[in-house]
Amino acid sequence: MRILKHILDFYTNASIHVALSVYALTWITLLEFGISYDESVLYFNFFGTITGYNFVKYFGLAKFHHRSLANWLKVIQLFSLICFVALCYYAFQLEIKTWLYILVLGAITFFYAIPFLPRNVFVDKHHNLRQISGLKIYVIGLVWSGVTVFLPIIDNEIPLTLDVFITAFQRFVLVLVLMIPFEIRDLRYDSLKLSTIPQRIGVKKTKIIGILLVMLFFFSEFFKDQIYQANTLILLVFTFILLLFIAFSRENQGKYYSAFWVEGLPILWLILVLFYGFG
Numbered sequence: 001m002r003i004l005k006h007i008l009d010f011y012t013n014a015s016i017h018v019a020l021s022v023y024a025l026t027w028i029t030l031l032e033f034g035i036s037y038d039e040s041v042l043y044f045n046f047f048g049t050i051t052g053y054n055f056v057k058y059f060g061l062a063k064f065h066h067r068s069l070a071n072w073l074k075v076i077q078l079f080s081l082i083c084f085v086a087l088c089y090y091a092f093q094l095e096i097k098t099w100l101y102i103l104v105l106g107a108i109t110f111f112y113a114i115p116f117l118p119r120n121v122f123v124d125k126h127h128n129l130r131q132i133s134g135l136k137i138y139v140i141g142l143v144w145s146g147v148t149v150f151l152p153i154i155d156n157e158i159p160l161t162l163d164v165f166i167t168a169f170q171r172f173v174l175v176l177v178l179m180i181p182f183e184i185r186d187l188r189y190d191s192l193k194l195s196t197i198p199q200r201i202g203v204k205k206t207k208i209i210g211i212l213l214v215m216l217f218f219f220s221e222f223f224k225d226q227i228y229q230a231n232t233l234i235l236l237v238f239t240f241i242l243l244l245f246i247a248f249s250r251e252n253q254g255k256y257y258s259a260f261w262v263e264g265l266p267i268l269w270l271i272l273v274l275f276y277g278f279g
Contacts (some may be wrong), residue, residue, distance in 0.1 A: 007261070010072070010075070010260060011096065012078075012256070012259050012260055012263075013072070013076065014050065014054065014075075014076050014079055014080075015049060015050045015053035015054050015057070016050060017043075017259075017260060017264060018049060018053055018263050019046045019047070019050045019053070020046070020264070020267055021263055021264060021265075021267055022046065022049040022144065022147060022148060022266075023042055023049075023189055024260075024266040024267045024269065024270035025047045025144070025171060025266045025269075025270075026045045026151075026152055027044055027270055028148075028150045028266075028269065028270055028273055029148055029149050029153070029167065030156075031154050031273060031274075031277065032154055032231075033153065033156075033158055033163075033164070035152065035158065036046065037154050038139075038152060038155070038156065039061050039090075039093075040093035040094055040101060040155075041151060041152045041155050041156075042106050043086070043089040043090045044087060044091055044093075044094060044149070044151075045147050045148065047084070047086040047087040047090065047181075047271065048087050048147070048201050049147075050079075050080060050112075051080055051083050051084045051087050052085040052106075054076060054077075054083075055080070057147055057208035058073060058076065058077070058185075060079075064170075075257075081115035091129065091152040092272060094208055095155050095157075096154050097154065098154055098155040098272055100271070101146075101150065101151060101154055102151070103181040104144050105143055105147060105151075108139065108142070108143055110194075110202065112219075115167040124130070129197070135163055136160050136178075137175075137176060137179045137183070137196070137197070138198070140157065140161055140175055140179065141171075141172040141175035141176050141179075143170045143276045143279060144171060144172070144175045144205050145169075145171040145175065146168075147169055149164065149167050149168040149171055150164075150168060161225070162224070162225060163224045163225055163226060166220055166221075166223055166224050169220060169242075170217050173217045173220070174217055174242075174266075177210055177213050177214055177242055178262055178263065178265065178266075179208075180197070180198075180206060180207070180210040180249060181246070181249040181257065181258045181262045182199050182258045183196045183197055183198050183206070184203055184206065184207075184249045184250065184251060185251065185253050185257070185258050186232065186248070186251075187199065187251050188202070188251060197209065203249075203250070203251070207246055207247065208245040211243060211246060211247075213240065214239055214242045214246065215239075217239065217242070218235060218236065218239040223234055226275070228256070230276060230277055231273065231277045234269075234272045234273055234276055237272065238265075238269050238272065241265065241268070242265065245261070245265070
């Protein structure tokens, strides 16, 4: 049992789980717009997510404690390096025009973790986008929306129709929803200067906002030009599941409530789509 726990902890701490969620959302985009399975885009997003998330999460630790890193962090660093090599391989399989778009998203991720602006812009000594008051959740939503919708669309030369922009908006809203249980969980630990939603308005009102966002996520589907009945029903089921996870979020939640179950909801969505959706 202890070995299984160590494996699960590595799986979540090394960002494999969140990478599978990004992979799942990207695949859903391919299915929705009739694009065949694109290994280059899917694997680029998978390995890019692991590389980017581990860079953001562990940059500070590696920077200040590189001579005395714990064994688990050394393993994650090595794993991240391997994923970075795989990321580079699949990046060269993408279309040249996609590279400029990737560079923009890469820059956002880089500045999200690296100090680069004057001290008076930031809430603490880190001086990065991650620490700007109230900005964190929106940066993550923007990047997820970009890599899971626009990147596969651009690389496959699909026209940027209204449906594409609505899908990107839905993904942005979905990420905001998925972040709410995390922000409720971290309420006791986050600096007040971060100005997260629960810090500003409390847990109860945050859940109300989460419910409204879930409704916005679902009903945006009806503004698309192409609506598929089976996928609308799947979206309804997925919406109900999202509502349950928002409702049961609390500060004293289980260790894996957010880090595994909430973060894995896009994987569940993909499974539902593969079995009952577009195909």
